[in-house]
Amino acid sequence: MNKLTEAEKYYRLLFDVTPLPALVYDLSDFSILNVNEAAVEAYGYSRQEFSQLTLDRLLDPRDVVRVKEMVHANPQQSRQKELWKHCRRNGELFDVEINAYTVELETGLVRLVIVQDISERLQSDAKLRESERHYRELYEKANDAIYTHDLQGNFTSMNEAGERFLGYAHKELLGMNIAELLPSEDLGRAQQMISMKMVGGSNNTVYETKVRTKDGQYLTAEISSTLIYQEGKPVGVQGIARDMTERKRMEDQIRQVEKMNAVGRLAGGVAHDFNNRLTAIMGFTDLLLKRTDKQDQHHYYLEQIKIASERATELTRQLLTFSRKQILQPELLNLNEAVSDWGNLVRVLLGENIEIQIILGSEIGLIKADPSQLEHVIMNLAINACDAMPNGGEFTIATTDIEISDLQSKYNPAIPPGNYVRLLVKDTGCGMSQDTLSHLFEPFFTTKERGKGTGLGLFTAYGIIKQSGGYVEVKSAIGEGTSFLIYLPVVAGTNISSTKEIAVPPVSAKSETILLVEDDPSVRTLVCEVLESAGYSVLQAEQGQEALDFAMKYAGPIDLTVTDVRMPGMSGFDMIERLKIFRPQMRVLFMSAYTDDARVTSIAQNLNLAFLQKPFTLEALVQEVQALLMRTNNATATA
The missing domain is CATH 3.40.50.2300 (Response regulator)
Known part of the structure; x- marks a missing residue:
């Protein structure tokens, strides 16, 4: 009997001192028989108040019937674990996890219930789920590609932006290796950066690379990546890839414009100094020619000096045209009429094995330009097209009105918003590489054989277009021909006025x-x-x-x-x-x-x-x- 009493004291002590709320209720009428101190604190009732309560008062009213049905359905169940809502004395509901144990006493069946308040845990779980949902949404809706791959370079995840960027479906990307997307020179650098991170280098690296899409194009991406760690060991890489293709194109255009402006300033300065020197050389040569007999050997030498000076004059004139400092004779011009006039000359220039198409836009606006200089541009482009099509092809000249919006100008900053007449000059020749395109308008740059090209043709054409207030865009690829798109601003008014001077016959000088x-x-x-x-x-x-x-x-x-x-x-x-x-x-x-x-x-x-x-x-x-x-x-x- 003493041992039984001792055991009872021991278990009562455990019941009272356990930090979790505990209570015992009668399964026959759900009356509460006993509670510990933790239950008093958790529910807000005193022990005396508990002794007058049934379990119903501690339950969410919406759960009372269901709880009783579960108990009555299996009163002998020795252990039960459930999630419920309980109610405090002040009416506040809180989430609990209960562990219930059925005990058979001489007076009948009772149930011991251990209660754990899980409100904070559920709130944390809810916040975690919301956070996960939020970051999952950011991951999927991001404009940049977000990816992970293992240390061998095999992709383990990719968001929707990455799928759009690369052109692959999600299933195709999983398991694909980065070696399939990066050119060899960039792949080595990416692998080297991973190795450097693993031996203690900076874990966050940013670099630029070319990426091959599913259709074979190479796009430019900016990669920012870090290592993924599990239990302190690197297991993979996570990164963000931003499509920089359009931005790089715009930066290249801006750099090209700045480079051409710089070259133009240099060319103009050189031409200015040369023209002053040539003025003196040609002038004094003329004076000497007038004072020497034509049969004199020195007269022949002077003529050769004059011829060389005139050739040098043409060179400086081209330099001035490129640098937009040649004085032109602009007039209001209907480009359709001008193109029609140039058509026959182009046909003679290109020969019979090249088909020529002239497509004139309807009711195009007037431009202000020097027609002879624009003809020089067209003839130069025609000569280049002829060289690019030794076995024949098609040469197209087309005009159309076009309006460049603010948005279009944003993506092509070299051409400001406004109304233009666009002159398209297109051939189906061999095309040009990107490297050639980047040097196309530079002085003395040519892809022709030595002695067959001066490298000043397109250089001069560019200057004429810019001096006429226009802009030029070139599209070309190896094997796909070349298109020159020349944008000339439309001017208001229809009264054509020429700036050409009227020739005046010489008259005798007076003593002015x-x-x-x-x-x-x-x-x-x-x-x-x-x-x-x-x-x-x-x-x-x-x-x-x-x-x-x-x-x-x-x-x-x-x-x-x-x-x-x-x-x-x-x-x-x-x-x-x-x-x-x-x-x-x-x-x-x-x-x-x-x-x-x-x-x-x-x-x-x-x-x-x-x-x-x-x-x-x-x-x-x-x-x-x-x-x-x-x-x-x-x-x-x-x-």
Whole structure:
């Protein structure tokens, strides 16, 4: 009996001190027979209150019937584990996990219930599930490819963006190795980075690589990857791949534009200096030719110098055209009419084994360009197309109106938004590699055999297009031909006006006074001698400010000012603007090795002003001066 009493005390002690709520109820009427202190704290009832309760009061009212049915269905079940909601004294429901044990006593069956509050655990589980759902959604809906692969490079997961990027179905990707997607040179680098991570290098690496898609294309991707660890050991790699193809294309376009602008500035500077030198060389050569007998051997030598100088002049003219500093003669132009005029010349140029298609858009807008220069562009492209199709093919010239939207310009930043006439020049020739395309418009770059190409054709064509306010896009691939898409801005208005000068026959010079402003001493000496030989009185100044100061103090008439455009200090434009204030009737002739001043167009429209492109012949100089002064005389006579 004493042992039984001792055992009873022992089990009662365990019942009372267990940290989990525990209670005993009668299976016959569900009355609560006993509870421990933890139950008092958990439910909020005192022991005395518990003794007057049945199990119903501790259950969620919605579960009472179901609980009783389960108990009555199997009252002898010795152990039972369930998840329920219980109710505290204040009415608060909380989630519990119960372990119930049926015990048979002399008075009948009772059940011991151990209760564990799992509210926080369920809340944590719910948050975890929500977090997993959230990250799963991010994983699946991300715009970038997210993937994992084992240390051997076999893919173990890939999100939807990765499937779209690579063109493979999910089942195809699982088990596929990275070696099947990366070119050999990039594969070695990727494997090296994994090895470096495993021996203690940076776990987070970012690099750029080419990726081969299912259809065989190579796209550019930026990869950011880290190792996956389990129990402290690396078991795989997880990474994010961002499609950088379009961005790289835009960056390449911007770099190409910047490179061409830089080359253009260099070309323009070189051409400017050469034109000044050539003006002096050609001019003094002409003077010597006039003073030597044609039978003299020296006369022949001088002619050869002149021929070489003229060839050099053509080279500098092409450089100026590329750098957009050649003075063009733009006019409002219907490109359909121009293309129709060029058609016969193109047919003769390409020959009979190349089929020519001319497709003219309906009601295209007018553009402003120099038709002779655009013809030069078309002829150059036709020559290149002919070389690309030695066995025949198709050559297409097409025009159409096109509007470039803000969105389209965003993806092709080289062409700003606006309305354009697009001129398509297309051939079905051998095409070009990406490397060739990247150098296409560079001066002296050619793929032709030595001696068969100068490398200035496309270089010059690019300059003409840019100087006409246009843009050019080239699409080509090996074996797929080449397309040049030239975008020329549409201008408002339909009144076609030409900037071409009217030819004026030479007249005898009078004793007019000419102010000559030129910083290059050789050119200044030459022009002065030529004009004085023609009977003019010539006043000389080296720079703009010097000329301005002299003209303000000079009391006599100045009938004409012949001036360079670019000079140290004050430019020719600025000098003339100030000089015209107090000598408004004075005529002006600009000599220009080149000019990129935006005021050229507006100034050229004034009949009192004219331009003479360096290098020029002595006859051209005298003729231009005589024509300008004759206008002055005619205007005076009319008045």
